Amino acid sequence: MSGFVSIWKAAPTRADVGFFLRALLTRPLDIPGILRREAAKRRANLQAPPAEDALGLRALTESWEAALAAGLFDAPPGRGEALEISEIGEPLALLSALQSAAAVIWRGAAAQSPAFPPLSLEAARLGLPQHADEPEAAHAARRAWAAQAALSPALRARLLALAEAPIGPA
Amino acid sequence: MKRLLVANVWFAPRSYGGATMVAEALAARVAASGEWAVDALSFSNYGASPRPALFRTRLATGGEHWTINLGGERPRDLSFDNPEMTAEIARLIARLKPDAAHLHCIQDLGIGLIDALYEARIPFLLSTHDYWWLCERSFLMDYRGRFCGQERIDPKICAPCVENRETLARRRARALEALSRAARITYPSREARRRHEINGAPAARGALLPNGVSPPGPGFAKRPSARLRFGYVGGPGPIKGWPVIERAFAALDPEKAELVLVDAARNVGASWWSAYRFGPLARHVTVVPGYTPATADEFYAGIDALLFFSAWPETFGLTTREAALRDVHVVATDCGAPVEPLTDGENATILPFGAGARELSRALARLVEQGLPTPGPAARAKLEAEVVGPEAQADALLRLLGEITAPGSGAPKSSSSG
Incomplete structure (x- = not known):
């Protein structure tokens, strides 16, 4: 049968x-x-169907894995302006914008988007000061994502530490 | 301090291939000079999104490493020239404002990188490592994996080998335009320079920049052996001539000749030879692990001759130079750059390009029976004159970078620059 x-x-x-x-x-x-x-x-x-890349952010996690394995994970903050995000349309386009931003402010529902946790962790990796309307909820979302995403143990440990990076009130 | 942007398709943590090793080593030495702050630009191919996305990490030397990711598969034409990629690169260059750029292999970043530099009036040095500027398949190999035999590239001959023959004319025009915009074009060998320049690369801007080859360490000494040991660095495919070598060795006495195979694929977690069926050849064969620059002496101390039977006109030939510097005899076809610094009958046995198993077998039998020749002073002098070390290559590069950024250097400027 x-x-x-x-x-x-x-x-x-x-x-x-x-x-x-x-x-x-x-x-x-x-x-x-x-x-x-x-x-x-x-x-x-x-x-075990192949993992869906629903957020289109597999490129981000795979890049993190490679960089961490080579000991080249961290990057300094950009020299651009503060980035204010009220909606996450295309996560990869936003990812590009994060690379040169000097800070990031998550407005309204942006921090509730499923793409928020990995993008916020990328901002933390880049050392960007972050602010959100609901900092505690934003922290919790990052912790939960880092705990359950498909990652190597080494990267998970690093992201769980990054999830504790400060997020101030917007 | 001036700022240099180094671009290569791969860069650490995605190190892959000989050109990447050269690009990374040179970038590190230029950064160490204290004259330049070095940033890198590379490509990655994670995920499936066809939109370019930018990532930033750092270089081991402290600079910034920008990677543009483009997921999924794409036709070779888009790997050559992709407007979306060009737009992302142009934004990055506008932000970084480097004083100069050093371009290596720019497959997948695309030729639009040169448009972006040109429009931003940034002088750039272009270092060739293969024939990508002339050949969509990069190595002048046809669709069957054999050298196409072309000197002057004829699109009619290329047509059956490319993905889309309609793109050939435009690709050639774009490539020549890009080459004409470089402040200087460097070649790792005279052969590479000759082939590019007879096909339209501007001769006045050409310069030789041979890759640096590390000399043997102070304690280097060959290990003795009862058999004559021939080393082979390559896989079991035709590109490095394995089928010819395999047939040629079948005629040799296994008591007198040993074949030392380097399993370089182990460096990336695979193996070329672990499952290979050698048959009667097994009595000749010893498999050794892949070596790194740090362990090269150990490999060369265990061989007496190196077999180099490449099927394409290589642009350099690191192993032949490493071997000759360590008094390891080279048995090679006349495949251009790899034998440029060698002397037939002294530190090398050079067979015609395309020689078969019978010719190789005769040459090997002669070496086994008569012993290896001892290179004379002229052969040694030629080798020493033509092979440079990593420091000398970096010094030559720094001089070129100084030239193209000097005031009034005459480096090509954008026509819109006024």
Whole structure:
């Protein structure tokens, strides 16, 4: 029954069918092994689908991982102006703006956006003074995100420490 | 202190490839000179977002490292010239206002980087490391992975090998325009310079800047061996000539000739040789781990000759120079720059470009039976004159940077600069 459910959830592609038919004609004795192998792959795929990058910020976490592993994680604050954010539209565009800002102020609902915690942690990594309308809620959101995001243990520890960086009232 | 922006497609923490090693080492030495504050610009390819996004970390030397990320796959044409990437770079340059830039491999950052520097009136030095300026595939290799044989690049010959032949004419025009805007263009070898200049790179701005090669350490001494040991640094593919070497060795006596394979892929957590089936060749083979600049002496102390059978006209050839400086005989094809400082019959055995297994086998058998020749004073003098150390390369670079930023240097300026 579970095999039918698995096929219903993810139908084999034309290439899969072609491979199977060729194997059936040219090496029929391998068929049981092929079926077992494919079933195992399907189970693995269905149980652990690839992580969705719903925020479009996988680039940020992967860049953090590489920089931390090389010991080049920190960066000094930018020399631009204070950045006032009231809405997070495109997180990656905002990420670019953070790189040269001298401070960041999270206004209104911006700190409730799902993209707020990693962006605020990036601002903390850059050493930017931060302010928010509700500092305690902003801290809690950063801590929660750093605790549950898909990260290496070393990066998680570093981000949990960064999550405690001060956020003043806006 | 003047500010220099160094641009290369990869840069630490994403160090990858020989050009990146050169770019990083030079940047560190220029920063250490105290004359320049050095920032870096590089590329990364995380995630799937097709929009450029900027990240900032720091360099080990203390400068800033700007990385522009562009996720997903893209056609080679966008890797060459991407207006969105150019806009991001132009904003960055306007913010950084460097006094000069040093460009290495700028694949994926795109040729628009040069437009941005030119418009901002920033003089730049362009260091070539491969043939990307002339060839979409970078190495003059055709779609089958063989040298295309071209001297003067003919778009009709390139057409079957590129992703989109409609882009060829524009790519060539853009590349030549970019080269003409460089204050100086440096080449790691005469061969690289010749091939670029016969294809339109401005000769008056060209300069040789050979990569620095570390000499042997003070305690360097070869380890003795009953067999003649031939080293090979490369994978089991055709680009470094493995199929030819494999066939040639089959005819040699395993009691007299050893093949030492460097598993350089172990440096990036993989292995070229652990699962390779050597068959009868196994009696010849010893696999050793990949080496770093710090452990190069240990590798070269364990070989008597180096095999260098590259299938493309390389622009430099670090290993042939490292070997020759350590009195390791080089057996190579006449593949351009790698054999430039060597002398056939003395510190090298140079076979025709494209030589096959039979010719190599004869050459190796002769070396095994007669022993390796001893280089004479002329060969040694030529090697010493042509191979420079890392410090000398950095000094030459500092002189060039000084020239292009000197008042009245004549470095090309934007036509809009007035």
